[in-house]
Structure formats: C-alpha cells, structure tokens
Amino acid sequence: MSTPSCVTRFAPSPSGHLHVGGARTALFCWAYAKGKGGTFLLRIEDTDQKRSSDSASVGFLKDLAWLGIGWDEGPVLGTHGGGAHGPYFQSERLDIYNRYLAQLVDAGKAYYAFDTTAELDAKRQAAKLAGHAYRYDRSEMANLPKATVDAWLAEGRPAVIRCKTPDGPITIVDEVLGEATLPAGEVDDFVIRKADGFPTYHFAVVVDDELMRVTHVLRAQEHFNNTAKHMVLQDALGFRRPIYGHLPLITNPDASKMSKRDKDKVLRKTVIDRKLTAPPQDTITQARFDAWLADKNTQLELAEASLLATGLQVTLPEINVDDFRQSGYLPEVLCNFLALNGWSPGENVEKFDTEFLKQRFDLKRVVKTPAKFDRTKLLSFNCDAITGMPREEFVSRARLHGQEFHADFMKRITAEQFEQLASASHERSKTLDEMFRTNRFFIIADDVLAWERSKNVEKALLGPEPNGLSHLRAVLPVLEGCAEWSAAALEQAITPYAMQHTEGNLGKVAQPLRIAVSGGTVSPPIFDTLAILGRDSTLNRIRRCIASFTA
C-alpha cells in the first residue's frame, strides 16, 4: 500500500451542527489534501464524557456533505468515510492510548499525580492573587516512590497522568505564522490522562495523528500554543512531527467570538426590549422561559431558539452551516466566501469554485489576521450566483428548498404555479428562501387576505382622483372580459387602459392591482402575479379590496 504524500484531518468534538469556523477549517484541510492528491480524514474527538456522545453527535457530517467537502476516511455517511486507520472515534481507541500511556510512565516520561481539583484550584487562585502565572509544580508528585504510587492506585485514589515536560524553550515552526519560541517554563507538566481514564485532547491528538499518518495539521489559531505540548509528546513518544499551519479565526463583525450564544443574545435582547414576561404562543413553556430569562448562562436549545425566534418574529444570526442552508444560501457560495476569510488567490480573483480552491490553495497565502464574518458580502455573492444560474436550475433548486423548509407553502400551490412563481422570482432572489417569505399571499385564502394600512398603500389607493381605487374599479371589467389568463394576455389588456387613462404610466394601475391582490406593496411583476394567482382569486381580491377601502 502506498502512503499518500499528504494526509490532512479535520478533528472536531462531537456536535449536531457544524459552525462556519469549523467549516472553513475543514474546507482548507480538504482543499490542501485533495490538491496534492492526498487523503482527507475525519476524526471525532469525543474524549470528554461530560460532553455527550449521543446519536446527534455526528450530525455535522451532513453539513460537510452538503458543502461538498467529502472525506476519504472517517465515520461513514453515504459514500464518505471508512478507511483502514480507524476507529475514527477517539472514545473507541482507549486501548491504544493506554498502551502509549504505559510506555511513557514506564520510561519515566510521565507520572501519576494525585492532586485534587480543589487543591489545584486553590493554587491557581493563589498564583493569580500573587500576580503571576500558575505553573504546575512537579516536585511532589513526580518524585513519589513507586510503592506509594502503586499503593494509592490500589486503594483507588483518583489520579491523572501528567507529562514530564523537559525544561527548555520550545520553538514552534508554523507554515502560516512562521517561527515562535516559547520561553523555558512556559509549558508545564500537563495532564495527558484524566482521572476517568480517558486521555486528554493533547494526548489523543498526538497518538492519532501519528497512527493515522497525518502529515499536515491545519487548525484554528486558538490551538497555536497547544502545539508546544504536542511537540513535547511527539518527542517523548518518538513520533515524527507533522507540518503545522494555524488558521486565523473567524469572528463576528464586532470581533467577538462567533458562537451559538449569539442567538441567545438576540432573543434575550428582544424579550427585554419588549418587556415580555411570557413566551409567545406555541413556542416554549412559561417555566422554561422564566428559567432561561432568569439566568444569563442558561442557553436555549437550537430548536427552542428557533421556535422562540419565529414567535417573536426576529431573525436569528446564522452561525451554523445548516442555518445558512435554511436561509437559502448555496453551498458553493458558502464555500467560496468562507475560503475568502483567511485566504485569497490574489490577482483580484474572488469568485471561484472548490475545484479552483483545490488547485490553488496553499499555506503561504493564508492570512495571519482574524477575519470578521461579513454576512452582507456573503449575501451579495449568493445573489450573484443565483441570478447567474440558468432559470431551470433556480426553479429546481428552489423547489427542493421549498420541499425541505416550506412544506406548507408547497402544499398549497400547484406545480405549475410554483414553476411560474419561481421563474418570476429568479432574478429578484438573493437566496433560495426569499420567495417563500415574500410571497405568502399566494397561498392564503382570498377571504382572509387583509390589506396593509401603510402610508404607501394609502397613497397608491386613496390619493386625489383619479386615484388607485377608481382605477381598480375601472379596470375590473377589463379583466373580467379577458378571454385568456396569461401574463402576456393580461398585459395586452391592461396596457391600453393605462395609455388612455394614466398617460401611459402603468404604475398608476399596476400598484393598486398589486395591493389589491397581495395586500401589500411588494410582489413579483404584476402580470406574472395575476397570472399565477388565477382569474378567480384575482377578481375576487380586487372586489374585496374595493369594498374594504370604500367602506
């Protein structure tokens, strides 16, 4: 079996959702490996027992697949995954870690430590008060007689294993950041096995990267300092050293860390601003609402948050890949835009696909500074991609989106109507989702349609004579007389009226019509709108509108 020249990995902790930062890291790892004909693997870092391992733990895989980021090795999903270097869940690799752990202890490169959490916390606290950084003091535990260690272990005293970090400065070589040297003493004797028997992240990563023959570690910059620990471990275990590249962070526009907390923040602010004391109907329970509101540290589950957002009629910031999907962003656009946060191909090129990224991505052009995630620019990219695609493609992608996220809408509209609506919406859509949100008037019953009483509506309908209302009255018989009900035919019928009565200013007639049938001032082009709505509904709504505004 030939060893691939390049093996990268994406190694998240278990999660049901992939956030954009993770997606960007995965994308770069994928592009780097695939561009070199190498292997991209996925590993689940589930060594924290407190943090779950339920069935939702790999929900994020679907997000990767949706983005088009395929993995050669790792958990199996569809055609992705598999591989001969598993298991790819760290929780299933305990035997392996224990073997290497024993090796280090036997060699005197690691030792059992019996400090309690309380003791450690107290020392940290003291160090903080004294104004200096806390460093673990090995003098006690590292020198325990073997008999004592064995005895304490035998009596079941909780113990961790710590790595005996050699004294001396450590120089990290990084392909993005360059070289950095941590002074001696900066890295203390860190824990490599927890009291529950699980390895810590540091230990598992080092063992797995070696065994899974990872050659390039691309990860977020927050891991930079950890690299020193990993190097210490590699040396202690006699492992080779992969090449490192630490990627700049992606943050909110205000430079704060992007997290699902942001959704909570928006909801909390809304509730407080509106002085609400109870949750909206059909969202979350009063008890849950109270508990959440009372404690700033309580976070709503994603499902609860989106229910509440719907109830409050606020839009939650997109954080996770599936948020963007639900909002109607295209996966290829998200990949494109994500790649632009922290990397650029230069030469004023901004729009590209993943094939291009694969060919051109390199560590030298990765930016060193954190990037603020600009949703507005993403939206603009999405708009360009949508308006640039063939009409049929838009219609079919919008249909799939509707079926997944707007089942109610799809149920109340015929296939033919949908096709017409999607066609009419194509060039005015920035996302796949927009047409479903702005065209709800198509799917409601004629007799429940209500009219907005806004300034613009009144201006269009109730101005000085001849006003919109009188045009509606006049145009009603014209429409009634229409033999054929298509956009083209309707245009042929209405235009002459406008020529005669509004000096060719079609808007004077179109806008009242739009209001009459939609209830508001926004719709697809008027003749399309009428055609899609159909003869009966159109006439019905116009009559009701006249009555409503005449009364």
Add this chain to the structure above:
RNA sequence: GGCCCCAUCGUCUAGCCCGGUCUAGGACACCUCCCUUUCACGGAGGUAACAGGGGUUCAAAUCCCCUUGGGGUCACCA
C-alpha cells in the same frame, strides 16, 4: 496579568518575503446620478486605508526598533 502572535479603506483583502512600477488595486457596504409597474437587479460616477514615532536608505506600505492597539492562550474542554 505572564507568554505567544498580529497590524493596509467601515469590512474581506491585493501589494510586503525579493524597498523604487503605489498618485496603494479589487470586492462588499456606503453616497450621488441613471434605469424602473412594486421589490430587487442592472448601469455610470464618488467618498474611503498603509496605527503612531523613531531609525536604515538616494528611495520604505514594503527592512529594523519602540509605543499603541487587537487577537490567542494560560483546565482532569476540545
């Protein structure tokens, strides 16, 4: 606070490594005008940055130092 890293338009960035071609380029946003049956799109212009201070040099956005600012990290989380 210790340690590490970073610093170009409001934002993402090009240029920096290998000083002169930079009067600093592009994109998003913003402003103005045009187009227009609403919304959106589109078209034409425009405003807008080398954090500050010292060096080095004939010449500095580019090299060096300091200051300031920002980020990361200091867990039996990953």
